[in-house]
């Protein structure tokens with residue numbers, strides 16, 4: 439795998455070029471010599487003396503971008519007017535908006551969508567609150583709620599800085615599954631207050647997607663909300679990630695010809711995602727899982743001030759190993775990283791069993807660079823969009839909520855999650871399955887469709903679907 443430009447840093451250089459001294463060929467060679475990769479060129483304005491062009495260039499990082507600016511500045515006949523980052527341009531003013539479904543064309547329409555006639559609809563819901571699912575956005579709308587304490591792998595960056603991720607989730611809900619959602623970032627870290635606020639806003643929503651709330655607070659918050667609300671509450675970093683991880687593991691195990699129950703699996707980062715992924719992998723039949731966090735291997739000789747780690751130590755690590763990742767990784771078949779960059783070294787890969795499977799899922803930067811790992815692993819996956827095998831919860835949350843909303847499920851239970859994982863894995867056929875294709879692309883339209891169908895079936899089978907066969911449209 440050749441080292442590639444980081445597609446995240448795509449810069450648009452607005453340049454003024456003197457016609458008498460600067461050809462496009464000269465410009466291209468200056469950029470090429472500085473290591474820039476020209477992606478597109480636009481002409482903005484032409485005059486007798488000059489031409490203004492927008493040149494879109496992929497660069498490795500900010501420093502590299504500056505190097506290209508310096509090279510262009512130093513060339514006679516070229517003036518750098520402005521440099522903008524395409525990613526930032528895509529965020530100007532936010533990424534989502536609210537669009538009405540009906541156009542209000544005249545006073546008659548106005549009197550129906552709004553006062554006075556809307557009052558009759560309000561009365562109908564007042565008399566039968568379940569009509570909120572029929573007559574309001576509750577039917578198809580999810581709240582994406584974060585407190586900004588574990589945003590991607592960036593940590594506690596606060597509710598303002600968390601918004602771009604939550605807006606991104608809202609876009610993906612709509613694009614991949616037609617589900618509407620609002621990004622909601624709370625300026626509090628207090629679990630009691632978060633539970634109170636989410637309960638208070640719940641009437642407008644058919645589901646609550648908790649996002650990027652740090653562990654162990656996220657476990658308590660989710661449990662309490664699940665108990666107290668009658669709509670699905672789903673902590674995406676836990677369960678969405680676990681569903682997709684299991685789908686990837688089912689297919690990766692097929693590629694290397696190993697059975698789940700025989701695998702030795704090492705999970706690094708026993709936080710929200712690490713705990714849920716481990717539980718899901720255990721439920722799927724894996725027996726030997728070892729968890730590693732900053733304190734080393736989680737084992738039964740220790741008492742942790744994190745209840746979840748005590749649970750983890752009791753229910754994993756059958757040989758009660760102690761030590762660090764160096765010890766845990768010996769002879770492991772699978773590495774699952776849900777921690778941060780640079781945790782996994784080539785030396786670790788060399789000490790794994792034959793045909794190592796490495797899922798380095800930390801975002802935005804994985805536990806090891808895929809280029810560095812590739813020579814030593816059989817199956818490599820990351821959470822990123824710019825490498826093959828993207829194991830990311832975006833394969834799960836749109837479809838799982840689509841299914842849950844369609845059948846008005848009161849919760850998203852283990853059976854629904856397992857059904858979603860199997861459905862995602864099934865999208866890759868045996869003929870297509872290979873080291874580089876264990877998991878479908880997020881752009882594969884079938885994913886949300888098969889996930890929602892499987893989830894609806896599991897919801898009815900387990901008695902949590904509330905949409906009866908007999909639905910009356912009689913609104914009088």
Ligand SMILES: NC(=O)C1=CN([C@@H]2O[C@H](COP(=O)(O)OP(=O)(O)OC[C@H]3O[C@@H](n4cnc5c(N)ncnc54)[C@H](O)[C@@H]3O)[C@@H](O)[C@H]2O)C=CC1
Nearest residue numbers: 590591653707709710711731732776777800801821830831
């Ligand atoms: N690919 C995907 O779909 C997803 C990826 N993630 C990524 O997984 C990572 C963790 O996310 P969450 O579980 O939500 O966060 P979290 O804050 O709940 O847990 C992170 C855990 O990793 C541990 N950790 C961090 N650096 C470590 C290191 N150097 N060595 C050992 N342990 C370390 C922390 O102590 C903590 O227990 C983030 O990078 C996040 O972006 C999370 C959810 C989905």
Ligand SMILES: CC(=O)C(=O)O
Nearest residue numbers: 589590591675801831
């Ligand atoms: C993908 C995701 O939800 C995360 O990295 O936190």
Ligand SMILES: [Mg+2]
Nearest residue numbers: 590649650675
């Ligand atoms: Mg997340």
